[in-house]
Amino acid sequence: MQNLTGKKALITGASRGIGRATALALAAEGVKLGLTATSKESLSGVEEELKKMKAEFYSAPADVSSEEEATQAVKQLEAELGAFDIVINNAGAAVRGKFMDLTAADWKKALDVNVMGIVHITKAALPGMIEKNKGDIINISSMSGLKGTEGSGAYSASKFAVLGLSESLMQEVRRNNIRVSALTPSLVETDLTRGDGERNPDKFMQPEDLAEYMVSQLKLEQRTFIKTAALWGTNPF
Numbered sequence: 001m002q003n004l005t006g007k008k009a010l011i012t013g014a015s016r017g018i019g020r021a022t023a024l025a026l027a028a029e030g031v032k033l034g035l036t037a038t039s040k041e042s043l044s045g046v047e048e049e050l051k052k053m054k055a056e057f058y059s060a061p062a063d064v065s066s067e068e069e070a071t072q073a074v075k076q077l078e079a080e081l082g083a084f085d086i087v088i089n090n091a092g093a094a095v096r097g098k099f100m101d102l103t104a105a106d107w108k109k110a111l112d113v114n115v116m117g118i119v120h121i122t123k124a125a126l127p128g129m130i131e132k133n134k135g136d137i138i139n140i141s142s143m144s145g146l147k148g149t150e151g152s153g154a155y156s157a158s159k160f161a162v163l164g165l166s167e168s169l170m171q172e173v174r175r176n177n178i179r180v181s182a183l184t185p186s187l188v189e190t191d192l193t194r195g196d197g198e199r200n201p202d203k204f205m206q207p208e209d210l211a212e213y214m215v216s217q218l219k220l221e222q223r224t225f226i227k228t229a230a231l232w233g234t235n236p237f
Contacts, residue, residue, distance in 0.1 A: 001219045005030030010077060010084045012064055012121055013091030015042040018140065018188060020049075021207035022088055025215050027055035034077035034084065035059040036070075036121075037091070064091045064117030065109075074124035083128025086218060089118040089139045095154045107154045114158035118165060126173070135178045136218055139166045143186045146230065159184075163228060170227065177222060185210055185231040205231065 009026050013019040015037035023033055027050055037043050040061045050057050058080040062073035078084070093113035095106050118139055129135035144152050145159030166182035173180060188205045210231065217226055 002221060004215070004218060006032065007085040008032045008034065008081045008083070009086035009088065010034040010036070010074065010121070010125055011088045011090060012036050012117065014059070015046055018207045018210050019088075019090045020046045021211040022090065022214055023057070024049060024053070025208070025211035026086075027053050027057070029215060031086070032081055033057035034074075034081055036062045036064070036073045036077070038063055064121055065112035067116075067120045070117065070120035071124045074121060078125075078128060083132055084125050085129070085132065085135050087122060087125050087129070087135070087137045088214065089121055089137070091117050092140065095158075096151050097154070098151055099153045102154050107157075110154040110158040111161070114155075115161045115165065118162060122169070126178075129178055130173065130176045133177050134222065137166075137169070137173075137178065137180045138214060138217070139180070139182045141166070141182045141184045141228075143184050143230070145182075146184050167227065174225075179222070179225055181217070181226045182228045183210065183213070183231060184228060 004026065009031050011019050011023050011033065014023050014035035019037070023035060023046055027033060033050070033055065035043060035046065035057060036059065038061060040059070043059045043061065047057070047059060058077055060073040060076040062069040064070045091113065093109050095110040097106060122137060139162050141162040142159040144156040145163050148156040163182050166180050170180035185205055188207060188210060213231060
């Protein structure tokens with residue numbers, strides 16, 4: 001098992017949900033963090049938690065759907081931490097609705113955030129990882145990226161695309177000793193999925209569950225390669 005202490009991780013969508021839980025879990029392992037979310041204000045909560053842990057972290061707000069903002073955020077964080085060992089592309093937009101009700105703007109938002117956001121962040125961070133000749137990129141897809149469901153046309157299309165992107169990039173950079181994987185969790189209890197009330201934590205995956213899985217995956221020896229992992233709650237339906 002690899003020791004994560006001292007490694008540097010970039011996490012998008014770090015202000016809440018899976019991103020926040022992953023930041024806290026990696027900080028507990030001694031990982032130095034670069035965090036990004038849509039605004040500086042949205043990051044204040046996780047920043048306070050990390051300060052209490054005495055973790056080393058830096059943050060830079062960015063809309064990952066903007067190539068300019070994403071690139072600038074990565075450059076800013078690399079200036080503080082150096083090139084990253086780990087990139088976790090977690091930022092996402094939960095765009096849902098019946099096909100005929102979805103507007104062109106809805107489709108654009110789903111694809112710009114869920115797909116192009118990964119492209120922008122990864123293109124900015126990858127050169128430093130290639131120079132290190134080692135690293136991990138984890139892209140958060142969804143069960144909706146494996147199976148379309150009613151009302152999830154735009155969201156599913158974007159999450160299917162994440163899997164294709166991840167598998168293609170995996171083939172390109174494995175020669176640089178960089179692992180690229182995608183996670184396809186079932187419904188995770190977050191602000192984006194909660195709706196009117198919290199769900200039974202014994203049946204629905206919690207952000208901390210996914211964070212724990214990622215920590216365990218990152219600890220695997222570099223020779224061990226996970227392409228795509230499907231993660232289910234006990235009885236989510």
